Amino acid sequence: MNTHQQTTNEAHVTARELFGEHVSSFRQYLVGHNYVTNTVQQYMRCVGALAATMKADGIAVGELNEALVLDLVDRQGWPEGRHYYAVTIAKRFVRFLHDRGVGQLPPPPTEKEIARKELRKEYESYLRRQRGLSESTIFGCWHQANRFLEYRFGEEAGDLSKITATDIIDFLQHxxxxxxxxxxxxxxxxxxxxxxxxxxxxxxxxxxxxGIPSVAQCYGKRLPVHLTSEQTEVLVDAVRGNKPTSRRNHAMVLLLARLGLRPQEVIRIQVDDIDWRAGEIVIRGKGGRHDRLPLPTDVGEAIVEYIRNDRVTESRTLFVSNHAPHKPFKNAEVLNTVLVKAFAKSGLTPPIPYTCTHILRHSLATNLVRQGASLDEVSNLLRHRSQTTTMLYARMDVDGLRSIALPWPGEGGAQ
Structure with a gap:
């Protein structure tokens, strides 16, 4: 037995002595949430290191809390690349112990925390039930509201009736x-x-x-940024690869490219939303709308390949994280990351300085208009509530615009 293995075994023994049956319960918890063997072993090594540090400093289990555990991990000398994971694992283990009544419970919430929690609960319920907003939009609404409250009241709970228009202007300027x-x-x-x-x-x-002003949006001269049909295919092919996530990413990007879905709509798709016999898929769109669209053959084949080879989860959400416990994505940032890597791999230059996940949606609509599709057809495909939104793509129909353009006045023709 080498020195490293001996040290690891001693740490495991110390963890069992200090935490008792909670060590094996934590391991079972990880296994039950689909963590792979290597990840479980890494978690247990961090728990063993935490126990060894606590034993060396004479710290009892009853004294353990999140603030203390951060200090203990900082003194363990983890390499920079491993320190973040050690902190995450230690905090998760402490919360696991707290849920079972072990350790020093967090301090009671302050008056401010109680007031904000109650306000957030009622505000989010209002947005969800009366406004019908999506969860991501609800999160954004509360985020900005909380930023304002922090700016206006600081550490105080604050009296909402005393907020004035001047406070809002000061915050917007800030x-x-x-x-x-x-x-x-x-x-x-x-x-x-x-x-x-x-x-x-x-x-x-x-x-x-x-009294809150709208932000000026100068779209008058802007044309929709897009890729040509050939560039779209190059980008889609660049997503393919040998990594475990390649089949999942390829299926998600195909949904963007073939159906013009919004990124949030892709990550909301459920397994039960696909009608394989009818060849249709239900899209959970903005404002709680559900639309049925035909499922292109290549998209269906990509989804089947992903489900058969890579998808491991108990969730009914179609696309999930490749890392245990294989949960659905919290937001669509994963698609932005996929496209950034695809642009780099393909050698294509994005038409704008930063990569936008809507680029494939704009490209599909623009290329359809250039190929002769009507604005009604494009509007139906993109599921726009108002055709005014679709009018953006009319600027790309050069032949159609020529037919309605007035002739340039000749000499003496303009008065």
Missing amino acids: VTGRKPPVRNKTVSTHLRSFFRFLFQTKRNGANLAK
Whole structure:
């Protein structure tokens, strides 16, 4: 037995002595959530290291809390690349112990935390039931509301009835006036929603939402950024590979390219949304809308290949993380990462400085218009609520625009 293995075994013994049956329970918890053997072993090594440090410092299990565990991990000398994972594992183990009544429980919430938690619960319920917003939009609404409350009240719970229009203007100047300037244009929209809620629930006597300005959006001269049909195929092919995630990523990108789905719509797809006999798929769109679309053959084949070879989860969500416990994605950031790597691999230059996951949606619509599809057809495919949104792509129909353009006035023709 080498020195490293002996040290590891001693750490495991120390962990069992210090934490008792909770060590084996934690291992069973990990296995039950589909963690692979190597990951479980890594978790147990970190638990053993934590136990050895606690024993050396004379710290009892009853004293353990998240703040203390961070200090203990910092003193264990983990390499920079492993320190983050050691902290994550130790915190998860401490929460596991707390759930079983072991260790030092977190301090009781402050008056501010109680007030914010109750406000968030009621506000999110309002957005979900009365506005019908998606979970990602609800998260964004509360994020901006909480940013404002932190700016206005600091560590105090705060009296919502004392918020004035001047407070909102100061906050907007604080957010938008920083360097580099903020790119998020939803701040005003989310704040308007929040203050409309405060007025309706009589937390503030004035409807401050009416005084929040809209962010100027100069789209008059902009054409939709897009790839040609050939470039789209090159990008889709670049996603293919030998990595375990390649089949999943290829299926997701095909859904973007062939059906023009929004990124959030891709990660919301459930296994039960696919009707294999009819060759259709249900799309969970914006505002709680469900639409049925035909499932292209190559997309269906890519999904089948992913399900048969790589998909391991108890979730009914179609696309899940490759890492245990194989949960659904919290947001669509994974698709942005996939496209960034695909652009780099293919050698294509993105038509804009940063990679946008909507690029394939815009490309599909633009190429259809150039091939003669009507705006009604494009609107139906993209599932736009208003055809005004689809009119953006009319600018790409050069032949159609020529037919309605007036002749350039000749000499003496313009008065």
